[in-house]
Amino acid sequence: MGVETMQSQTDSLDAFPCGLTLGAPLPPTVLRAVERELNLRHAKWDTRVGNVSVLSPEPVLMHNREWRWLCRQAESASRELLALEQEIVGRNDLQELLGIPVNLRRLLQGKSQEARPVVRAFRFDFHPTAKGWMLSEVNSDVPGGYGEASTLTSLYGQHSSGLVAPPDPLVIWADAVESVAMGKVVALLYAPGFMEDEQVVRSQAKELGRRGFQTYLIQSPFALKWNRGRAVLRKSPATAIDILVRFYQVEWLTQLPVWTGWKGMFHGGNDTLVLNPVVSAISESKRLPLCWPYVSERASAFRDLLPETCEPANIVGMTREDWVLKAAYSNTGDDVHLGASKTAYEWSNLLGNAVRQPRRWVAQRRFDTSELCSKGGLVKPCVGVYVINGCAAGAYVRLSRRQVTDGYALEAPLFLSDFEEDGWIANRLG
Amino acid sequence: MDREQAWMIWAPEESQWGRWTKPALFSFLPETLSSQSELPIPDWSALSQGDTAVLVELPGPQAVIAGLQFARFGYRPIALFNASPFAPEIKVAGDGGFSNPIVDVARIVWTIEGYSASLEEMHLPASAPPAFLIDANRSRGPLFPGAGMFDNRSVVWETDLPEAEDLQRAGIRRVVLVQTNRVFRYDLVGILLSWQTKGIEITTQAFAQPWSPRKVVVKSPGKVAVLIRTFVKWIVFKTNSFGAFGNIAHPSGG
Numbered sequence: 095m096g097v098e099t100m101q102s103q104t105d106s107l108d109a110f111p112c113g114l115t116l117g118a119p120l121p122p123t124v125l126r127a128v129e130r131e132l133n134l135r136h137a138k139w140d141t142r143v144g145n146v147s148v149l150s151p152e153p154v155l156m157h158n159r160e161w162r163w164l165c166r167q168a169e170s171a172s173r174e175l176l177a178l179e180q181e182i183v184g185r186n187d188l189q190e191l192l193g194i195p196v197n198l199r200r201l202l203q204g205k206s207q208e209a210r211p212v213v214r215a216f217r218f219d220f221h222p223t224a225k226g227w228m229l230s231e232v233n234s235d236v237p238g239g240y241g242e243a244s245t246l247t248s249l250y251g252q253h254s255s256g257l258v259a260p261p262d263p264l265v266i267w268a269d270a271v272e273s274v275a276m277g278k279v280v281a282l283l284y285a286p287g288f289m290e291d292e293q294v295v296r297s298q299a300k301e302l303g304r305r306g307f308q309t310y311l312i313q314s315p316f317a318l319k320w321n322r323g324r325a326v327l328r329k330s331p332a333t334a335i336d337i338l339v340r341f342y343q344v345e346w347l348t349q350l351p352v353w354t355g356w357k358g359m360f361h362g363g364n365d366t367l368v369l370n371p372v373v374s375a376i377s378e379s380k381r382l383p384l385c386w387p388y389v390s391e392r393a394s395a396f397r398d399l400l401p402e403t404c405e406p407a408n409i410v411g412m413t414r415e416d417w418v419l420k421a422a423y424s425n426t427g428d429d430v431h432l433g434a435s436k437t438a439y440e441w442s443n444l445l446g447n448a449v450r451q452p453r454r455w456v457a458q459r460r461f462d463t464s465e466l467c468s469k470g471g472l473v474k475p476c477v478g479v480y481v482i483n484g485c486a487a488g489a490y491v492r493l494s495r496r497q498v499t500d501g502y503a504l505e506a507p508l509f510l511s512d513f514e515e516d517g518w519i520a521n522r523l524g
Numbered sequence: 525m526d527r528e529q530a531w532m533i534w535a536p537e538e539s540q541w542g543r544w545t546k547p548a549l550f551s552f553l554p555e556t557l558s559s560q561s562e563l564p565i566p567d568w569s570a571l572s573q574g575d576t577a578v579l580v581e582l583p584g585p586q587a588v589i590a591g592l593q594f595a596r597f598g599y600r601p602i603a604l605f606n607a608s609p610f611a612p613e614i615k616v617a618g619d620g621g622f623s624n625p626i627v628d629v630a631r632i633v634w635t636i637e638g639y640s641a642s643l644e645e646m647h648l649p650a651s652a653p654p655a656f657l658i659d660a661n662r663s664r665g666p667l668f669p670g671a672g673m674f675d676n677r678s679v680v681w682e683t684d685l686p687e688a689e690d691l692q693r694a695g696i697r698r699v700v701l702v703q704t705n706r707v708f709r710y711d712l713v714g715i716l717l718s719w720q721t722k723g724i725e726i727t728t729q730a731f732a733q734p735w736s737p738r739k740v741v742v743k744s745p746g747k748v749a750v751l752i753r754t755f756v757k758w759i760v761f762k763t764n765s766f767g768a769f770g771n772i773a774h775p776s777g778g
Contacts (some may be wrong), residue, residue, distance in 0.1 A: 126537070133547035134527055139606075144683045145543035145690075286675040287663075289548055289606055311610075313675035316668070328671030354668075 112222030113160030114475060116466050117509065119151035120253055128249045136245045137296040139289050143502055150506035152468055153250050153257065154475060154491045161260065161510050164227065164479050165486030168218045170395035172481040175216065175234060175377040177391045182376050188388055192379040193422035193453040195348040201360040202373065213270040213369045216377075217478045217490065219499070220399075221463040228461045229399035230476070230499070231420075235370060235378035236341050238290075239478060239490030240264040241297035247488075247507035257509035263480040263488035268301040270483050274367060277336030279308045281327065284341040286313040290501075295341050310335075315342075315350065320358030324365035337367045344375040345423040380420045381456045402459040406448035409457045414441040418458045419448050430498050432460060463497065471495065473504060525560075527553045530640040534603055540694060541654040544686065546606045552633050560641035563592050568732045572598030575697040578655040579685075581712070582704060582731060584628060585635040590702065590731060591657040592639050599655035600648050604685070607662065607678040609633050625674040626665040653696065656685060660703065663711065679711040688722030698725040700737045706730075708742060716742040 132138035182188045189199045217237035219230045244264035282295040299309040318325040325335040347356045359368045383403035409417050414433030421429035448455035463474035473493035480487040494503035535545035580590050591601030609630035662678045669675050720742050727737035
């Protein structure tokens with residue numbers, strides 16, 4: 095590549111800070127056909143909140159160079175998180191600092207390196223800002239969005255020629271599971287009543303089923319009986335489980351009665367692998383940055399991407415618009431409170447509550463996500479990059495109309511290319 | 525008729541209410557629907573009024589049939605069943621699971637399958653007021669299900685039904701709750717209260733009885749009831765993302 099070409103690429107990228115833009119929208123009739131396909135054949139049932147579609151007509155386009163950079167950062171951060179987990183797993187004081195429930199802390203003690211190779215999946219939620227990419231959080235306990243990142247991208251791709259998709263995280267995840275499986279029987283655990291969760295495990299089960307795995311969906315740990323690291327389905331005939339896919343938040347598990355047998359998962363790792371392993375509760379805590387002063391792992395990639403994080407008590411009296419209060423364990427934008435969107439009275443109450451229960455909350459400096467101009471108005475992208483067993487593996491992209499990426503955010507596929515070659519001049523970051 | 529056609533009949537794009545139909549059950553219909561059944565002619569009648577919406581809360585298949593009978597009186601049935609059946613006969617390829625579901629959702633699927641043609645033949649106008657269909661058995665079952673049971677219980681979330689403003693914009697001033705017994709289940713109370721507070725008249729009507737909806741005043745549940753429900757929700761249904769009872773709720777996935 096000549097100097098002139100490189101200069102041209104730099105100029106072009108300046109027009110797309112963070113290398114993002116939106117592609118041409120699917121025509122409404124095609125979008126509805128994609129939605130029907132997702133609903134009726136791919137177990138993706140939450141394409142609407144109420145009567146409003148949350149499928150973005152426009153795909154998100156990312157420059158290859160930017161994608162490679164995100165992948166490197168996410169891979170580095172995942173290695174750091176694994177090292178942090180190993181360091182913290184033996185430290186009760188740090189687990190307490192993280193807000194890990196006391197009954198879980200007892201079980202984590204001495205739970206060090208797994209006896210067998212496991213599958214570790216992370217999803218790092220990146221946001222473009224005027225200062226570059228920022229990470230709002232990592233989902234290391236029960237990262238979802240596989241079906242969307244996989245099927246949605248595939249279906250859009252069928253209607254848009256020339257678009258190159260990043261790797262399919264569902265396929266890579268299933269490859270990883272297959273590589274560590276000692277047998278072909280998998281149980282997938284999720285909480286009852288949540289079709290959003292059921293659809294995630296159904297997409298995983300379907301992918302495993304294609305590979306010859308026998309899959310069982312279960313809604314309670316009580317469905318399993320544990321004996322020396324081996325889980326068996328409590329049904330007749332009893333079926334031994336080789337792998338337990340846990341799509342059930344670890345902090346929810348700790349709230350279940352003991353007799354449900356949820357603690358058995360902590361004795362896995364021998365005959366029945368638990369994925370993700372429960373030690374992921376450490377890196378899932380949004381309070382993890384508060385451990386920096388007490389650990390030897392520098393975690394520089396992860397640390398540099400995260401906004402300033404501190405105890406709620408440290409922000410008392412500060413300008414509320416600059417801060418966000420997050421629950422130590424929160425998902426999909428629940429229990430995330432932006433000071434800017436609260437009245438002084440509301441913020442005072444929230445902050446007071448957080449200060450009284452510091453282990454349950456953390457304060458994070460607010461950052462402004464840059465906006466993309468979509469057909470439906472300005473949207474804030476969140477690019478959730480998967481890292482599976484150390485390698486970046488596709489992304490789950492959401493476009494939020496608000497600062498917090500929650501269940502109302504639009505879901506969009508991600509495609510990669512070199513902008514100038516494809517003449518992308520559509521939309522720009524605001 | 526195939527699965528997609530059935531979906532289009534139950535969730536027509538030309539109706540503003542069609543977009544509320546929940547797709548989960550329809551994904552369990554066979555690719556090609558089997559022979560259709562004849563819809564029983566109701567021995568009861570209902571008055572169709574443009575300013576009235578119906579909320580049918582009856583045990584699964586009965587809710588479907590009642591919804592179709594309401595269609596004879598000019599209402600558009602909107603299926604809000606949001607659960608999976610998991611009967612082995614309709615398992616999708618690659619899935620596995622227990623064949624002992626707590627809620628008999630499979631019969632709802634079969635009922636929808638059996639009467640889709642009947643609904644199509646009615647040629648309801650786009651302006652037909654809605655008859656929202658929910659399963660009265662949706663969350664029934666043991667507090668702690670036994671091993672080997674497929675826990676497919678579900679709840680109605682606030683976002684599953686239109687807000688009062690949506691109803692009012694469509695000219696709906698009154699909702700008739702059709703049940704066999706007048707019980708306000710915990711997940712509906714918040715929705716009914718919200719409608720009532722914003723000016724929607726709530727009335728109740730016993731199913732298959734002479735049409736005479738009675739106005740009721742929905743009250744906030746007492747402290748004991750709230751405690752019991754909180755406990756049940758805590759144990760069975762973790763607080764989810766979009767939440768009933770004003771809870772902010774969320775699925776597991778981050």
